[in-house]
């Protein structure tokens with residue numbers, strides 16, 4: 001049964017635009033929000049609200065009448081801490097506080113592989129493996145997962161934290177052959193994250209059925225998630241790219257180039 005109203009944050013972004021279309025059957029009303037401009041509402045099933053996640057009162061108002069949240073909004077790449085703290089750390093806290101105050105019971109949180117990015121490639125991880133954030137961005141996603149855990153234990157709000165690998169129309173390089181998540185599998189995972197009962201706080205990896213994947217996603221069994229796509233059809237095209245040196249961070253660490261960003265002391 002669809003939700004009455006789902007709030008989708010980050011609706012102007014790459015994944016937000018995809019889920020704006022594919023979540024449509026799952027809520028009578030989709031409230032779409034971003035700090036950036038979005039395409040206007042296409043009818044009574046859509047509400048479009050510009051909102052800065054770092055503004056606590058604005059996020060509180062945004063949550064009025066919301067039953068469930070798909071939280072994609074925030075900075076999606078490595079940036080200086082001062083930027084990350086506003087959008088991702090304060091922003092995600094504001095979402096959880098507003099959910100508590102307004103009675104929203106379920107959140108799907110767009111976490112990231114950069115929570116475990118400093119593990120070396122080829123090391124097999126599951127959702128209980130130690131986190132090794134690869135920057136301030138990864139730290140903010142790690143904080144988001146802990147916030148989800150705390151708000152479940154303290155207030156009973158349930159979250160599925162999806163550690164998304166690389167979700168684009170196609171993998172872009174050799175690393176993404178291991179980390180790719182198709183839009184179809186993303187949509188299926190988010191839908192299961194919204195509707196599966198009794199998830200408490202569950203951490204899963206957001207990856208398609210890629211050959212030589214690094215992540216044991218048995219933690220996703222509770223969701224019944226079985227990826228339908230794989231990066232394999234893109235292999236020939238990707239392997240035509242010149243091979244980077246063996247010590248390139250994109251070849252060494254699961255988080256790839258994010259591990260080599262910064263320092264930002266002169267910002």
Ligand code: NAI
Pocket residue numbers: 009010011012013014015016033034035036051052053054071072073074075076077086087091110111112113163164165166167168
């Ligand atoms: P994106 O950068 O295209 O979208 C993020 C959206 O958040 C943007 O439209 C941006 O305007 C908005 N935003 C940034 N700061 C904001 C603020 N202060 N207040 C309100 N909105 C703000 O990123 P994408 O690829 O669509 O990713 C969506 C989510 O999934 C992000 O949280 C990202 O960290 C996460 N993710 C994405 C992956 C991918 O491969 N696409 C991989 C891992 C995680």
Ligand code: 15L
Pocket residue numbers: 076077112113114164165166167176179255256
């Ligand atoms: C992420 O967390 C980013 O949001 C996305 O833009 C990609 O860089 C992805 O990780 C990745 O690791 O490929």
